[in-house]
Amino acid sequence: MDIVASVKNASKQYKTGDTLITALQSTSFDFRRNELTLIIGPSGSGKTTLLSLLGCVIFPTAGEVFIADKLINGLNQKELADVRLKNIGFVFQSFNLLAPLNALENVMQPLILMGIPKSEAKKRSEDALIKVGMEDRMKNLPKILSGGQQQRVAIARALVTEPSLMLCDEPTAALDIKSVSVVMEELKMLSTTGKSVAVVTHDLRLKSYADRIIYVNDGVASETAPEDAHFH
Ligand SMILES: Nc1ncnc2c1ncn2[C@@H]1O[C@H](COP(=O)(O)OP(=O)(O)O)[C@@H](O)[C@H]1O
Ligand SMILES: [Mg+2]
Numbered sequence: 148m149d150i151v152a153s154v155k156n157a158s159k160q161y162k163t164g165d166t167l168i169t170a171l172q173s174t175s176f177d178f179r180r181n182e183l184t185l186i187i188g189p190s191g192s193g194k195t196t197l198l199s200l201l202g203c204v205i206f207p208t209a210g211e212v213f214i215a216d217k218l219i220n221g222l223n224q225k226e227l228a229d230v231r232l233k234n235i236g237f238v239f240q241s242f243n244l245l246a247p248l249n250a251l252e253n254v255m256q257p258l259i260l261m262g263i264p265k266s267e268a269k270k271r272s273e274d275a276l277i278k279v280g281m282e283d284r285m286k287n288l289p290k291i292l293s294g295g296q297q298q299r300v301a302i303a304r305a306l307v308t309e310p311s312l313m314l315c316d317e318p319t320a321a322l323d324i325k326s327v328s329v330v331m332e333e334l335k336m337l338s339t340t341g342k343s344v345a346v347v348t349h350d351l352r353l354k355s356y357a358d359r360i361i362y363v364n365d366g367v368a369s370e371t372a373p374e375d376a377h378f379h
Contacts, residue, residue, distance in 0.1 A: 148215070148216065149179045149180055150177045150178065150179055151178055151179065151180060151214070151215060151234070151311040151312050151342075151343045152177075152178040152201050152212075152213065152214050152215070152234075152311075152312050152343065153175075153176070153177045153178070153211075153212070153213040154174055154175060154176055154197070154200055154201065154207070154210065154211070154212050154213075155175050155210055155211045155212075155213070156173045156174070156175055156209065156210035156211070157171070157173070157174050157175070157200055157207040157209070157210035157211060157212055158171055158172055158173045158174065158207060158208050158209050158210055159171045159193075159196050159200065159205065159207055159208050160208045169366050170193050170196040170366060171193040171196045171197055171200070171363075171366050171368065172366045172367050172368075173209070173210060174197065174210075174368045175210075176361060176368070178201065178312065178343040178345060179343055180311070180341050180342065180343055181338060181339055181340075181341060181342075181343075182338060182343055182344070182358045182359065183334065183335055183338035183344045183345075183346065183356060183357055183358045183359075184343070184344070184345045184346070184357065184358065184359050184360070184361060185346050185348060185353055185354065185356065185357035185359070185360045185361070186198065186345060186346065186347045186348070186360075186361045186363060186368075187347075187348055187349065187350075187351065187353075187354070187360055187361070187362055187363065187378070188349065188362060188363030188364055188377075188378075189349055189364070189377050190349060192363045192364050192365060192366065193363050193365075193366045193367075193368065194316075194347040194348075194349075194363050195316055195347060197347075197361075197363060197368055198314050198316055198345065198347050200212050201214075201235075201312070201314055201345065202231065202235055202237060202314045203219050203222075203227050203230055203231050203235070204231075206219070206220060207220070214230055214234050214235070214312070215234055215311060217230065232257065232260065232261060232308065233308070233310075234310055234311055234312055235310050235312045235313075235314060236304075236305030236306055236308060236310035236312070236313045236314070237305055237313075237314050237315075237316075238298070238301050238302055238305050238313065238314070238315040238316070238318045238334075239301070239315075239316055239317075239318070240316060240317040240318065240320045240321050241321065242289070242294075242297040242298055242300075242301045242321075243301065244289040244297055244300060244301060244304075245289075246288070246289055246290065247288075248288075248289075249285065249286050249287055249288050250276060250281060250284050250285050250286070250287055250288075250289070250292070250300045250303075251269070251272055251273065251276065251285040251286065253289070253300055253301075253304055254272035254275055254276060254300065254303045254304045254307050255268045255269060255272045255307075256304065257304060257307060257308050258271060258272065258307060258308065261308065271307055272303070272307055273285065275303040275304075275306055275307040276300070276303045278303065278306070279299040279300075279302050279303045279306075279333050280299065280333075281296065281299050281300055281303060284296060284300070293326065294321055294322050294323070294326055295322050295323070295325070295326025295327075295329055295330060298318060298319075298321075298322060298326070298330050299329070299330065299333060301318075302318075302330070302333055302334065302337075306337060306342075310342065311341070311342060311343060312342065312343050312344075312345070313334070313337060313338075313342055313343070313344045313345070314345050315334060315344065315345065315346045315347065316347045317347055317348060317349070318330060318334070318346060318348075319331060319348065319350065319353065320348070320349075320350070327350075327352075327353075331346075331353060331356045332356075334346060334356070335356050338358070351378070360372075362378055364377075364378070
């Protein structure tokens with residue numbers, strides 16, 4: 148199976164008081180293995196909404212979301228959590244590492260949650276940290292690592308469960324330009340190892356890393372760039 152996730156005519160509206168906000172209009176896309184998809188658009192355009200639908204963090208108002216052929220609509224919270232843990236790795240702008248834990252312990256967390264024995268969790272986490280070039284930093288606490296290094300630890304934590312889908316929300320937004328390329332090279336490398344990687348950004352410079360681009364503008368997602376000056 149090449150397709151690891153799909154949205155089919157999926158849309159999302161939020162109700163705040165009397166007003167209805169359409170965060171994302173009806174959207175259909177497949178996400179395939181060995182593909183890095185860049186989801187690009189200005190602030191407030193609906194990028195995180197699309198990523199959250201794929202990540203089973205929110206339900207669509209209409210339409211369907213499939214992860215590994217499984218229809219997500221209608222699953223309960225426990226089933227959703229299980230789908231996320233087994234299929235999806237998340238990377239955020241703010242790294243979200245646990246401050247009292249060192250790099251290795253942070254990477255081990257999802258495996259411990261899955262009930263993997265500690266010795267095996269440790270071995271797999273070491274391998275994941277080696278993959279992102281952080282083998283010398285395993286015992287370091289997040290606070291002594293640079294932003295780029297923290298993000299590589301966060302990537303190791305996302306990939307240690309061997310997810311088929313990696314969802315990254317503005318993963319380079321808090322990084323200096325040199326770390327941006329290191330982190331994007333890591334994500335690009337992962338997309339060649341059978342994973343589908345989706346990266347949300349407002350940074351047009353990241354286009355060169357993309358196998359394909361989804362443009363999001365005012366709640367409309369499309370593979371064709373809008374006329375809007377932001378995209379050119
Ligand atoms: N939980 C929410 N409740 C109400 N409105 C929301 C919520 N989340 C997002 N929105 C609105 O939906 C639109 C798209 O938001 P979002 O997907 O976060 O955009 P982006 O990630 O591109 O900046 C924005 O207008 C935002 O204010
Ligand atoms: Mg966002």
